[in-house]
Amino acid sequence: MAILVGIHQEQEKINNIHESLGIRAGSLCSVGPFLSRKAALAWQQNMQQKFTECAVISFGEEETAAIPWYGFAFEK
Numbered sequence: 001m002a003i004l005v006g007i008h009q010e011q012e013k014i015n016n017i018h019e020s021l022g023i024r025a026g027s028l029c030s031v032g033p034f035l036s037r038k039a040a041l042a043w044q045q046n047m048q049q050k051f052t053e054c055a056v057i058s059f060g061e062e063e064t065a066a067i068p069w070y071g072f073a074f075e076k
Contacts, residue, residue, distance in 0.1 A: 005047045005073045006057035007040040013059055014072050027075050033068030040069035047073055 008014055014030070034040040048054045055076075 002053045002055055002076045003047070003051040003073055004055050004057050004076050005044055005051075005071065006059070007034075007037070007044050007069050007071050008059055009064055009067045009069055010059075011070070014070075017057065021076065029073045030070055031072070032070035034070070035068060037069055040071055043071045047071070 011030075014028070031043065032040065034043065044056065048056065
């Protein structure tokens with residue numbers, strides 16, 4: 001079992017990756033909103049420290065200031 005974590009500004013991307021990996025909606029944890037990318041990254045780093053088998057999913061997003069950030073985690 002591995003935990004996948006990441007941050008995003010677009011919920012649709014999470015819905016798509018969730019479906020493409022065949023992960024049940026019940027196992028998806030979403031947190032936020034975070035007011036900045038820095039705050040969302042701090043949450044992500046905290047999750048990485050808590051779980052020994054943790055991988056980060058990155059979307060390569062550039063920050064859009066007016067849109068809040070969200071974090072997500074799920075088991076693979």
